[in-house]
Amino acid sequence: MxxxxxxxxxxxxxxxxxxxxxxxxxxxxxxxxxxxxxxxxxxxxxxxxxxxxxxxxxxxxxxxxxxxxxxxxxxxxxxxxxxxxxxxxxxxxxxxxxxxxxxxxxxxxxxxxxxxxxxxxxxxxxxxxxxxxxxxxxxxxxxxxxxxxxxxxxxxxxxxxxxxxxxxxxxxxxxxxxxxxxxxDTRTGSIERNTNETQIKIALNLDGTGQSDIHTGIAFFDHMLNQIARHGQLDLDINVNGDLEVDEHHTIEDTAIALGEVFATTLGNKLGIERYGFSLPMDDCFAQVAIDFGGRNWLVWEADFKRELIGKMPTEMFFHFFKSFTDGAKCNLNIKAEGTNEHHKIEAIFKAFAKAIKMAVKRDVEKMILPSTKGLL
Structure with missing residues (x-):
């Protein structure tokens, strides 16, 4: 067209x-x-x-x-x-x-x-x-x-x-x-993913201002996804209808997969992006998140949680969320966090994740070249 x-x-x-x-x-x-x-x-x-x-x-x-x-x-x-x-x-x-x-x-x-x-x-x-x-x-x-x-x-x-x-x-x-x-050009994308377990709609604007409208049925998960939009300075709408009567697993996993996939498609040819990107403190906690939108999925996870739930979100699903995102986005993630307050720890991770995304997707329109010697990302 x-x-x-x-x-x-x-x-x-x-x-x-x-x-x-x-x-x-x-x-x-x-x-x-x-x-x-x-x-x-x-x-x-x-x-x-x-x-x-x-x-x-x-x-x-x-x-x-x-x-x-x-x-x-x-x-x-x-x-x-x-x-x-x-x-x-x-x-x-x-x-x-x-x-x-x-x-x-x-x-x-x-x-x-x-x-x-x-x-x-x-x-x-x-x-x-x-x-x-x-x-x-x-x-x-x-x-x-x-x-x-x-x-x-x-x-x-x-x-x-x-x-x-x-x-x-x-x-x-x-x-x-x-x-x-x-x-x-404004980099926008959307995805609709329907299975027997979840129905998901996501709209993404990588060049937005931090606006979000997120409804997954899990309040703490919504809070974390809002961090991605606000601190990544991207616009993000997520609407999920999942089988929460079973448990939270499918909702969190499928949202992460769909979110990763819409990042991959919206980044497109990746010309001019920084590609790599963050560490930040939050009270007693310190989180480091390094990202590479290089076309290959991998996750290094060094963060332990002593509570089973934060809000109504199982802490075992934090690892699973980021692993599913890397699979969908075809990116590397290296995540490390330490601290005593479990809420602060995971929020610091999500904020650092957002900052890493913001850094990595930033473009220089005067240098629209591919950040790779391979010629392909």
Missing amino acids: KKILFIDRDGTLIKEPADEQIDSFEKLEFYPKVFQYLSKIVQELNYEIVMITNQDGLGTEVYPEDTFWPVHNFVVKTFEAEGIKFKEQFIDKTFAKDNASTRKPNTGLLTKYFSLDYDLANSYVIGDRLTDVELAKNLGAKGIFISDNTNLGTDEISVKREILDNSIALESNDWEAIYKFLKA
Whole structure:
């Protein structure tokens, strides 16, 4: 499936004058850094480039075509000279009052993209208007909002904030920032795992902010999984319906397997990640967790517990949780902990585990290379 960048013209590729018409070469000014970074996007990233622009009344006395096409064709050829070729150009000529199906934010010009050939969910609309953000929403895509258009009124900005904020993946007036955002991309994944013993749904955002919504039926287990999200600064939703009437084993084991698997798939090609990652104290306890997302599963466990249960979670399941995670994530884990308070000890382990994950999955978008001499992780 092909990913698309639907790019507005005026205010996005070229500066938009006060009268909103580029009808002479004297008015033409290219957007800063657009050639450098849109060229890098075309060369390095897997997007088709499509221009979609509203040109009010084009072809009427208000906006004659003979003043539009010379400048427009010059713009297109200039981009082509820099290796930036638009796969399609869609130009709507209707007035705003007409509310035509072909006019942004409506999708009448873009019906061909509503097919299995295109991945609209991972496509973007880049533009400087509320209509561009609305178009992204109507396509089922995401919006990149060019945020320095002084022609936008305060009421329009307010509406955008209140209604369309969830459709804005990035707000910036810098094409370098847009390039880096698209190159890094948000790493999200989900998994649904159903057996006769458990039904599990997990959603993961490795580039989140520490938000979580976790329900396993085991309160202390929920508390520990929340530590992973908060201290790993990743977003994590987990919903588990397990056979707790039997015991806790299947719920904990299967959650760990599914969590490991969604980490493996969400990390994807692992380009640019640190790969390795933590030790921390917690009152009387000291925990060390070292991780390697290197593609091979292994667990070293040096932590003893004197209590049978913490909350309603059997302490024998702590080892089993991390062993199952390494199997699913195909990673190495080396865990050591010492201390006297059993609650503090396991919480320190989970917090250190979260910090190790945070360190290991961190990316440098300027160095998107594989951290391995083997050429494969």
